[in-house]
Amino acid sequence: MNSLENSSYDGPLGDLVHRLTQSFTTEHSRPPQWIVAAPGRVNLIGEHIDYNDGYVLPMAIERYVAIAAAPRAEKGSRVASIRSVNLNECDQIDLDELPKPSLPPKWTGYMGGVFAGFQSRMGAEKFSQLPAMDVMFESNVPIGGGLSSSAALEVATATLLEVVSGITLGLEEKALLCQQAEHDFAGVPCGIMDQFSSVFGQQNAFMLLDCRSQQIRHVPFSSDHVSVLITNSNVKHELSGGEYAQRRAQCDSALKKIGAASWRDVTSGDLESNKSSLSEIEYSRARHVVSEIERTQKAAVAIESGQWETLGELMYASHHSLQHDYEVSCCELDLLVEIARGVGRAGGVYGSRMTGGGFGGCTVTLIESDKVVEVSEHIQKQYKKQCGIDAQLFASLPAKGAHTVSC
Missing domain, CATH: 3.30.230.10 (Ribosomal Protein S5; domain 2)
Known part of the structure; x- marks a missing residue:
């Protein structure tokens, strides 16, 4: 070379x-x-x-x-x-x-x-x-x-x-x-x-x-009009108890009680019919898994057909599930998503969600390309104002x- x-x-x-x-x-x-x-x-x-x-x-x-x-x-x-x-x-x-x-x-x-x-x-x-x-x-x-x-x-x-x-x-x-x-x-x-x-x-x-x-x-993504904005919250909460492994164990336990070999074999109907056999935590974790698998498949279809608003709503729904059912978000990530949601479609934002393992880290936001600078500055300003932390933002293509x- x-x-x-x-x-x-x-x-x-x-x-x-x-x-x-x-x-x-x-x-x-x-x-x-x-x-x-x-x-x-x-x-x-x-x-x-x-x-x-x-x-x-x-x-x-x-x-x-x-x-x-x-x-x-x-x-x-x-x-x-x-x-x-x-x-x-x-x-x-x-x-x-x-x-x-x-x-x-x-x-x-x-x-x-x-x-x-x-x-x-x-x-x-x-x-x-x-x-x-x-x-x-x-x-x-x-x-x-x-x-x-x-x-x-x-x-x-x-x-x-x-x-x-x-x-x-x-x-x-x-x-x-x-x-x-x-x-x-x-x-x-x-x-x-x-x-x-x-x-x-x-x-x-x-x-x-x-x-x-x-x-x-x-899945091809070559639109000149849509960008992916990544926002680093610059927080990482150190939690005890091995939350990552703990959630994996909770999912495994729920799957065993449902009696399926894989989560891919479990529908939302299966989950509801087995709800009484699961603990409250197991049910919440399972609901995230089943719904997130469905959302991801729908998201690929939305990208291929250029349905950016549909994709954005799927991203918001994913964050809500991670925040409430899987409990891996945190107040800083939730704030970043809410700031982006507040900008809304009128301001060029389609959707936003936490990304990665959670408890800190980054959000990913789908945004109109010509609004990246304006929205980035708004998110950075509001995040600093509300929690006193400087966020780092950058847009990236695949x-x-x-x-x-x-x-």
């Missing part, structure tokens, strides 16, 4: 890669040999149903984790010496004795889990041929914003190992390897959406992902998935 200087990268990714290349060269007195990138994602609709066999409708965003690397100049032990630019921290992974899962996880655990998974795919003998490396990464995916910064780091790491080893994984295999790293090394029982989005993302298309069959249908930038 051509060098970065001869490439056509511009915008947020081009700026990111340019900074990272300069930082790597300054620190190691030589340019990187390999540069890869993997995007974060925003989920337009279909929340907390990827681990419940549902459909999700994310897009890769124009915010990336970029990794630069080169063989180590120093002789000695086989390690990957890693610097996080964002954290201004260094660590290393011993390539001859890969890390084991530990809790609480370190940031290198996300990468170490991918190294371990890659070794199991390659075999120990081939993996032993990997060179010691100097590695540096930087991210412009908001951390803790529900935009899958961890998945982007995992997928970028797997993409780096593909380039360094010359062994290309299948796209699905790569995504599942990274999901397993999140399970084992971060202790998060996530579904497949985050890693699949980062791997399979396409420009100008949402990804309708069937989380049961793992089949993907790209972006390209993980790829090699330079080698």
